[in-house]
Amino acid sequence: MARTDANPPMPEWSTEYQLVEVDHEYLTKAVKPKQFIHIDQSECIMCEGCVDICPWKCIHMVTPDAIAEATGTEQPGMDPSDNVIFLIDDDVCTRCALCVDRCPTGVIILGKAGAPAAEGDSHTRTNNHGYAYGMRL
Amino acid sequence: MTEIPEHLLKRAQAAREKAAGGDAGGAQAGGDRIPDQLLDRTKAASDGAAAVVASAPAGGGVPVGAGPGGHTQRLLTVVKSGSIQEAKAAPVDKVHTWPHLLAVEFVAALACTAFLFVFSWVVNAPLLQAADFNKTPNPSKAPWYFLGLQELLTMFHPMIAGVTLPGMGLIALILAPYLDRNASNKPEDRKFMTSMMTMFLMFWAVLTIIGSFFRGPGFNFTFPWRDGIFFEL
Known part of the structure; x- marks a missing residue:
């Protein structure tokens, strides 16, 4: 298959991920663009709109079984209420934010990586933090 | 394998027990539904405090680009079944029909x-001589793949053997995906359907023979x- 823009090669995915918790410094060092997609699970309806619209197919919804091992963090799937996981290939993602606009419940945000607030990530959209309901702020 | 910390095992065990109890409790569980979700959200907030990378660990920290293909892949989120919509179907790891399936199918069609091109070139299959109604062949047999049907015609009225029975078979084939809802593709889980198909094949093979x-x-x-074979391929 010819490598054209209409038919981008899929990023490689694994079924035996080793999950490791890292800090924001690692992430900003590992990936060039400084913005990162985040999905708030509590309002995700698993419509796969983001998976569908991504021009690079770099978001994937898979079963928690794909993660074979977790170090320093809870293994997804240990808790029986863990339903699906979303993965992203940050090297392929171009930050086009189509998924942010596509998400019907508006739970995908494009924000900067950084140290969390003392009380944890608020998971809210603010004027300088991502998008709100398909509208750029 | 890495040791799973004791408190995580305990938490998963407790959640499993709660899930099992919730099924039995039914209406009782409805009362503390919202607090559950709030708990989940709080837990997600604390879990998401630091970025989580799906990549291979190595001695003394995580190497950059440790994911498949040397990429940095990240766990975006773990969606709980207690989110605002219940899952209708089990999620599967899937790829797109185009080009992953259709390219393969197109190559198969070409092959x-x-x-067929080479086969028909090599194997000679001429037509017989023109039919002579003063000299009809006896027995007059259909091609071998129709001989089961022809055999059926000796037993029933042509309406039954030629229309009703094949029609019932075709309707059964159309209904097969609705009648057989077993999604497993392991032979040991498909004993009933395997025996049905075997019975059909045996039935048809005996008629054809x-x-x-x-x-x-x-x-x-x-x-x-005793009388020789009256059969031409």
């Missing part, structure tokens, strides 16, 4: 065409070892 080798002049029953 079949090439095989009788029609091919045990029918002589006048389509009367013969034994091939």
